[in-house]
Every structure is written in C-alpha cells, then in structure tokens.
Amino acid sequence: MKEVRANEEAFSWLPGPLLANESPLTGAEIDELRALINSASTTSDSRPTRPLPPIDTLLPYSQTLEKLFRRVTTEIATQGAESAQLIQILDGVDPPTAQRVRELCETLDGRVDDVRELEPHFQQLADEVLSGQADYLWARVAGLPALLDAAVQADSVVGHRDVHSSDTSGQALSVLDQLAAALEAGSEWKPGRFFKSEQQKAFEQSGITATIDGSPVSSASAARAAAEHVRALAAIRNAGTLLADLRIPVVTDGSRGFQINSLQSTLRALNQLRAVATARDELASTLRSISLSYPRVRSLTEASSIAGAAGAIATRADVEDARRELDALVRAVSIEFDRAPSPEGDALIRTLAAADTDLFATAGELYILACNETRDQIRLSELESRLSNVAPNLAKLVRSTANDEQWDGIGWGLEKAWAWRRAQEWVIDQHRTGREQELDADLNALDADIAQLTSQLAAASAWRDSLKRMTAIEVQALQTYRDHISNLGMGTGKYAEKYSSAARSAMIEAQSAVPAWVMPLQQVLDSIPAKPNSFDVVIVDEASQADITSLFLLWLAPRVIVVGDDKQCTPSEVSSGALDVIFDRLDLYLHDLPEHVRTTLTPRSSLFSMLRTRFGQVVRLREHFRCMPEIINWSSNQFYRDSPLIPVRQFGADRLPRSLIHMSKARSTQAKARR
Incomplete structure (x- = not known):
C-alpha cells in the first residue's frame, strides 16, 4: 500500500482498468503504433482486413508483360477487299481451321509469285483459267505432257546424230516408220533397180530426202533415226496446234533439241498455272466449309490479294493466342484480388485486361501504395486491438495523443507503470465491500466441483476395474440375463417360470461381473439363486413398504442395511379376523420365541419395523x-x-409466486379419505 502511494505521481499517467498482468505491447510497439496512427490516411479505415496480394508474385516480368501487351494490341493489316473479307469470315473459327486456311493462303501466295515471273501471255492465260473463260481449252492441255514425252523419247533414240528430212509431215513419218520397221525385221536395202522391198519403193517414190550425219538413209538404224526425228518434230508441231487456241506460242524452228527444250519450258509454265488453280481450289473448298459467302478468286490479282491474308491470319492467330493468355492471367489475378478487394486492385485488373502499358504502369504504382497502406493499417489494427482488449482507456489515450512528444520520454517506462497500475487496482479490489463473500462463494464452488469430479472419477475407475476383470463368460452371462429378464416381462406369461429359471442360471455366472445389483423385490427371487451369502451387503430401500415375505433378503448376505420410515405407508391392510389364524399358528410353531417378538411376525408388520424391533440402533437421516x-x-x-x-x-x-387455494366447504365422505 505504501509503495503504491509513493509511486502514484510517477505512474498515474497510465489509465485503468488493466485486464492483464503484463502489457501486451512493448515500448517500441507503442512508438510504432503512434507512428502508424500519425501516418494513416483518410482512406485507411476502408482498407480490407487482410493484406493485398503482392503483384510481383502474380504477374510475369515487366518485359514479358509489355511484349504480351504489344501482341494483344497488334493491328491486323489486310491487302485488299478479298483479304479483309477472309479475315471477317475467319472470326470465331477454331485455331486448327484458321491455321489450315493460313497454310493454304501461303501456298497460293507462293504459286502466284511463280506465275508473276512468267511472260505476260502466261499471266493472261492464268486470269482466263481462274475466271473459267478457258475451261475447255485448258482441259486439253492435259494431253501436252504425253506429246512432250513422245518428243523426248524420240529424241533419245536419235541421240547426237545430225538428222535432216525434207518432209516432216505425218505421211513422211508413216513412210519412214514403215521403212525402219521393215529393215529392222530383216529386209535389206537394195541400191539397184531390182529386188527392192515395198517399203523401200514407197520411200523412194515419196521423194523424201533424209540424211544421217550427211549420209542418205540406207540402213535400219539410219531409217529409225530419221523416223524418230520426224516423230519428235511432229509431236512439237501437234503441241503448237494444241496451244494455239490458248495463244501460247510454241517454237517450231531451229534444232530438234532446241524445240523440245522450248516445249519443256512452256509445259513448266503451264504447270505453274495449274498449281495456282489447284491452290485456289483447295482454299475455296476449305472456305466453302466455313461460309458460303467466301471470297471468289477469278484473277491473279484477286488470288494475290486473298493470299496476302496469310500474314494477317498469322497475326490474328498470334493476337488471339495473346488475348487468351492475357485473359487467363486476368482471371488468375482477379481470383487473388477478390480475396482482398480494393479500388486499386479493380483498376489494375481493368488496365491489365485493356493491355494498356502506360495506364497499367500507373495503376501498378497506385496498387503498390495501396498494399503498403493496407499493410500499415492491418498492423495498426493489430497493435490497437491487442492494447484495447486489456487496456481500453490506454488505447484511447494513445490514439488521441499519438503526436504528443511526451510519449518519447514515458513510453519506455510502460512496464513499471503497468505494474504500478495493476498493484493499485488490486489494492482497491481487495478493500471493496463484499469481497470476502465472493471469495467464500468461489471456495464453495471449487469444493463442489472437486466433489463432483471425485465422484465422476470414482465411478469411472469402478467401471474401468469392472470391465478389466470381466471375462468372456461373464459378458455372455450378462447378455443372456438381460434377454431373459426382458422376455419375463410382468412374470405372468406361459413361459414366465422358464425365463425366470434361465435368468437365475445366468445370474450364477454374471453376478460376479457387476459390483452392485439394483432390482425391485419381486425380481430378486426370479434372478438370484436362493443361496446364503450370495452378496456381501444387501441394501433395502423403502423397507417400511416391504412385508414379512421380504425376510428372505437376510439370507442373501451377512450384512443388511434397511432404509425406511415408519411414518410412511405400511404393507397391505389385514382385517382383524384374518389375524386370529395367524396368531394361532405363530403360537403353535414359534412358541419358543418371546411373545413380543413372535407377535411382530404378521402381514401388518414391515421389514423395517421387524428389524427395528430386533436391532434397536437406528440412524436417523434428517x-x-x-x-x-x-x-x-x-x-x-x-x-x-x-x-x-x-x-x-x-x-x-x-421462483413463481405461491398460489394457495382454500376449500371452505370441504367435508369428509369416508373414514380414511377426503375430497
């Protein structure tokens, strides 16, 4: 008491009450709380109660994010109306189909470039083929490879020999071919006028002049060379006729090899035209499966325009991939931000979805500031809550005077001031009125709890020991005993005696398993075998209501405790006349007992009254x-x-108020009953 009063001036600045023995905050934490209060903004109270998710763990590196933004915002450039229409058709198409269209456009673009390098008449023919104006004539071009093959094969037979023929017509080819076949079959060339073959005669009559390396034809190999020479030139001439309607010139002068080489170049150019048409048809077939309003290609210009969409399709696919990647990132960030909502988080998600680099950078800076402010607010709430839970007035004082410089000197003496205030409050509490009664009540409550726990512990220990020593035979006996007693019921059934006997048989094994048995009197004989000292102690409750037939209980144990009240109901009333026979028999059979003892053995006597007469010591329970x-x-x-x-x-x-009812006109109607 003296020490409390001596330090009152130094430590009374600390307001009470204090609900803990020690301060929940140290001096450093008090200073931290003051700093957080002073730096808190007007929006701090609206911050969530959990930290905002850090964006550095949710978002990729800034360079990666900027690259993703550029991909998302890339503009899709088109080269013409057909290209723009194709991009529009592909809107919403699955990625594999879009990739297929892109590949077809790239193929068509390459084929168009090849044709652009050809001579103008080939490009003009390409337009006619693509537009369908030369469908029939173009179909005839299919026979051109066979003519070229025939010319090449014939030229390979001639080889490097210098062959000349004055006539290269079809008739000349027939004459030369027959002459070569005859000579190859064994016919001989006859230089004179006689014995010439029909083929030689036909050759000489035709007037054809054919030389091989400057020598006239006179052998089978020479005839064959001349025939193949004419065959090659005829094939080239036929090719020229076939291509004349398509306005494609074919070289028919110069050496045979030069003409064949020129025809090969022409066929190569025509194959390039065919490749453009094939690529166009494949693209059209794919686009037709997507939309019937696909752009038609009827010229090289249109083909070049729609083929130019390959780059746009690739760009569009990359943009869509980037958008899907960005949308997945937005969803992931949104899930985390939803756990701690904030306006800055919402703005960051919006700018992230918009893929705006500048706006996102600004929103990111604001979000980081919000994270720091939320962290400080959470820390402030934690410190203030810890302090206010045990020292509410001190918490209010710190908040209201956080910027007061006096805290710099007294904050570090918090521990001593806290101990003084707790001591001062204890002294006041110990001297208040009614404290002694409270301590007495607490002591009584503890005693009651100890008594209850002791009884519960004793019961649990008893059950534990009983179950520990119980054998399987005893468990079986207990189960059968319960079943037999249940079947016995009121004991009036047809098989009541059978169930009663079975219960007594089970009791022989089950009796030792249970420390104490509780049962009504009428069930004892049905359950317990009539053997002396079956129990250590028999306790009879309400013994004043048990008649003389209950004396057998004394046979079951060496010690008997009877509990009863002679002021309560006694056994059944017996008329006076019925006692005469009972007294006569008592005098006849129990004449050796004193009369005052013998006379108590009647149905009017209870077990309690008989034993009270025999044993005078009675314990009164008040x-x-x-x-x-x-x-x-x-x-x-x-x-x-x-x-x-x-x-x-x-x-x-x-308690409810008592209600008393007075019966003013009550009367007696029977000797021993009132209404």
Whole structure:
C-alpha cells in the first residue's frame, strides 16, 4: 500500500482498468503504433482486413508483360477487299481451321509469285483459267505432257546424230516408220533397180530426202533415226496446234533439241498455272466449309490479294493466342484480388485486361501504395486491438495523443507503470465491500466441483476395474440375463417360470461381473439363486413398504442395511379376523420365541419395523433433498416434531409466486379419505 502511494505521481499517467498482468505491447510497439496512427490516411479505415496480394508474385516480368501487351494490341493489316473479307469470315473459327486456311493462303501466295515471273501471255492465260473463260481449252492441255514425252523419247533414240528430212509431215513419218520397221525385221536395202522391198519403193517414190550425219538413209538404224526425228518434230508441231487456241506460242524452228527444250519450258509454265488453280481450289473448298459467302478468286490479282491474308491470319492467330493468355492471367489475378478487394486492385485488373502499358504502369504504382497502406493499417489494427482488449482507456489515450512528444520520454517506462497500475487496482479490489463473500462463494464452488469430479472419477475407475476383470463368460452371462429378464416381462406369461429359471442360471455366472445389483423385490427371487451369502451387503430401500415375505433378503448376505420410515405407508391392510389364524399358528410353531417378538411376525408388520424391533440402533437421516421448504415443513411439523427435517433444496430468484387455494366447504365422505 505504501509503495503504491509513493509511486502514484510517477505512474498515474497510465489509465485503468488493466485486464492483464503484463502489457501486451512493448515500448517500441507503442512508438510504432503512434507512428502508424500519425501516418494513416483518410482512406485507411476502408482498407480490407487482410493484406493485398503482392503483384510481383502474380504477374510475369515487366518485359514479358509489355511484349504480351504489344501482341494483344497488334493491328491486323489486310491487302485488299478479298483479304479483309477472309479475315471477317475467319472470326470465331477454331485455331486448327484458321491455321489450315493460313497454310493454304501461303501456298497460293507462293504459286502466284511463280506465275508473276512468267511472260505476260502466261499471266493472261492464268486470269482466263481462274475466271473459267478457258475451261475447255485448258482441259486439253492435259494431253501436252504425253506429246512432250513422245518428243523426248524420240529424241533419245536419235541421240547426237545430225538428222535432216525434207518432209516432216505425218505421211513422211508413216513412210519412214514403215521403212525402219521393215529393215529392222530383216529386209535389206537394195541400191539397184531390182529386188527392192515395198517399203523401200514407197520411200523412194515419196521423194523424201533424209540424211544421217550427211549420209542418205540406207540402213535400219539410219531409217529409225530419221523416223524418230520426224516423230519428235511432229509431236512439237501437234503441241503448237494444241496451244494455239490458248495463244501460247510454241517454237517450231531451229534444232530438234532446241524445240523440245522450248516445249519443256512452256509445259513448266503451264504447270505453274495449274498449281495456282489447284491452290485456289483447295482454299475455296476449305472456305466453302466455313461460309458460303467466301471470297471468289477469278484473277491473279484477286488470288494475290486473298493470299496476302496469310500474314494477317498469322497475326490474328498470334493476337488471339495473346488475348487468351492475357485473359487467363486476368482471371488468375482477379481470383487473388477478390480475396482482398480494393479500388486499386479493380483498376489494375481493368488496365491489365485493356493491355494498356502506360495506364497499367500507373495503376501498378497506385496498387503498390495501396498494399503498403493496407499493410500499415492491418498492423495498426493489430497493435490497437491487442492494447484495447486489456487496456481500453490506454488505447484511447494513445490514439488521441499519438503526436504528443511526451510519449518519447514515458513510453519506455510502460512496464513499471503497468505494474504500478495493476498493484493499485488490486489494492482497491481487495478493500471493496463484499469481497470476502465472493471469495467464500468461489471456495464453495471449487469444493463442489472437486466433489463432483471425485465422484465422476470414482465411478469411472469402478467401471474401468469392472470391465478389466470381466471375462468372456461373464459378458455372455450378462447378455443372456438381460434377454431373459426382458422376455419375463410382468412374470405372468406361459413361459414366465422358464425365463425366470434361465435368468437365475445366468445370474450364477454374471453376478460376479457387476459390483452392485439394483432390482425391485419381486425380481430378486426370479434372478438370484436362493443361496446364503450370495452378496456381501444387501441394501433395502423403502423397507417400511416391504412385508414379512421380504425376510428372505437376510439370507442373501451377512450384512443388511434397511432404509425406511415408519411414518410412511405400511404393507397391505389385514382385517382383524384374518389375524386370529395367524396368531394361532405363530403360537403353535414359534412358541419358543418371546411373545413380543413372535407377535411382530404378521402381514401388518414391515421389514423395517421387524428389524427395528430386533436391532434397536437406528440412524436417523434428517436432511431432505426433494421438496421445497414450505412443503416438507408441513410433514416435518406433522410427523417429526421431536427431530425436525432439514430442507436442503432452496428456491432461486426466478421462483413463481405461491398460489394457495382454500376449500371452505370441504367435508369428509369416508373414514380414511377426503375430497
């Protein structure tokens, strides 16, 4: 007390009450709390109660994010109306189909470039083929490779020999071919006028002049060379006729090899035209499966325009991939931000979805500031909550005077000031009125708890020991005993005696398993074998209601405790005349007992009265636990005046008012009953 008063001036600045023995905050934490209060903004209170997710763990590196933004915002450039129409058709198409169209456009673009390098008449023919104006004539071009093959094969037979023929017509080819076949079959060339073959005669009559390396034809190999020479030139001439309608010139002068080489170049150019048409048809077939309004290609210009969409398709695919990647990132970030919502987080998600680099950078800076502010607010709330839970007035003082410089000197003395205030509060509490009664009540409550726990512990220990020593045979006997007693019921059935006997048989094994058996009197003989000292102790409750037939209980144990009240109901009433026979038999069979003892052995006597007569020592139980004092006091005054009952049960503060009913006209209708 003296020490509390001595330090009052130094430590009384710390307001009470204090609800803990030690301060929840140190001096450094008090200073931290003051700094957080002073730096808090007007929006701090609206911050979420959990930290905002850090963006550095949710977003990729800035360079990666900027690259993703550029991909998303890339503009898709088109080269013409057909290209723009194709891009529009592909809107919403699945990625594999878009990739297929892109590949077809790239193929068509390459084929168009090849044709652009050809001579103008080939480009003009390409337009006619693509537009369908030369469908029939173009179909005839299919026979051109066979003519070229025939010319090449014939030229390979001639080889490097210098062959000349004055006539290269079809008729000349027939004459030369027949001459070569005859000579190859074994016919000989006859230089004279006689014995010439028909083929030689036809050759000489045709007037054809054919030389091989400057020498006239006179052998089978020479005839064959001349025939193949004419065959090659005829094939080239036929090719020229076939291509004349398509306005494609074919070289028919110069050496045979030069003409064949020129025809090969022409066929190569025509194959390039065919490749353009094939690429166009494949693209059209794919586009037709997507939309019937696909752009038609009828010229090289249109083909070049729609083929130029390959780059746009690739760009579009990359843009869509980037958008999907960005959308997945936005969803992932949104899920984390939803756990701690904030305006800055919402703005960051919007700018992220918009792929705007500048706006996103600004939103990111604001979000980082919000993260720091939220972190400080959470820390402030934590410190202030810890302090206000045990020292609410001190918490209010710190908040209201956070910027006061006096805290710099006294904050570090918080521990001593706290100890002084707790001591001062303890002294005041110990001297207040009613403290002694509270301590007594607490002690009584603890005693009651100890008593209850002790009884529960004793019961649990008893059950544990009983179950530990119980054998399988005893468990089986207990189960069968329960079943037989259940089947016995009221004991009046046809098989009541059978079930009663079975229960007694089970009891022989089950009796030792249970420390104490509780059962009504009428069930004892049905359950317990009639053997002396079957139990250590028999306790009979309400013994004043048990008649003389209950004396067998004394046979079952060496010690018997009877509990009863002679003021309560006795066994069944017996008429006076019925006692005459009973007294006569008592005098006849129990004449050796004293008369005052013998006379108590009648149906009018209870077990309690008989044993009280035999054993004079009676323990009086005066405490009454059941009724309210007003009720039991009537019985106490009526029957127990020499030793009044002590009511233990008391009414509480929520007791209802008593209601008394007075019966002014009550009358007696029977000798032993009232209404």
